[in-house]
Amino acid sequence: QQQVKQSPQSLIVQKGGISIINCAYENTAFDYFPWYQQFPGKGPALLIAIRPDVSEKKEGRFTISFNKSAKQFSLHIMDSQPGDSATYFCAAGRKGGYQKVTFGTGTKLQVIP
């Protein structure tokens, strides 16, 4: 059962442009929404995360927007750079019991010069 849906599957953005990746979740028990960046041959690296009590979080060029009523959240990468070319995963997790992070299917981002 796919609990976190991610789109688009791939994305090509010109250098300096804005990259936008969208995710939707089903389980309202989720209360932690991280984004991971993964380069080929490497493990996912935590990029930025948000909790549902805020609608937006910004760290440098990376911004998460969160819409609790729509059960959607998105990652915006401002001023995209070729070094941002990687696969990005949204995820959702919840406290209590045990920690488990449910990942989306990933978005392969390519930033072209």
Added chain:
Amino acid sequence: ETGVTQSPTHLIKTRGQQVTLRCSSQSGHNTVSWYQQALGQGPQFIFQYYREEENGRGNFPPRFSGLQFPNYSSELNVNALELDDSALYLCASSSLASNEQFFGPGTRLTVL
């Protein structure tokens, strides 16, 4: 501060064999989770260990098993390997008080 490390980096096995993968958690972390990442897919949760006991399990059969040691390092064991077990196996460590998980570089397992 040492990050999460995994060994080996790559491994090739044949169908029916058994494999053991190892993970050393990040300093200060007492919880280890294992994920399977098939090519082109997101990581899928296998199970989590806390205080040397399995603390939660995803939709994986019992031939996937694990251990956590007093120093919080961990092993993932897979018996009776199948072709579909070919994947990148990721270990992530965290403290139980936080959702934040930090991943190792993974072990690439190929089953022939």
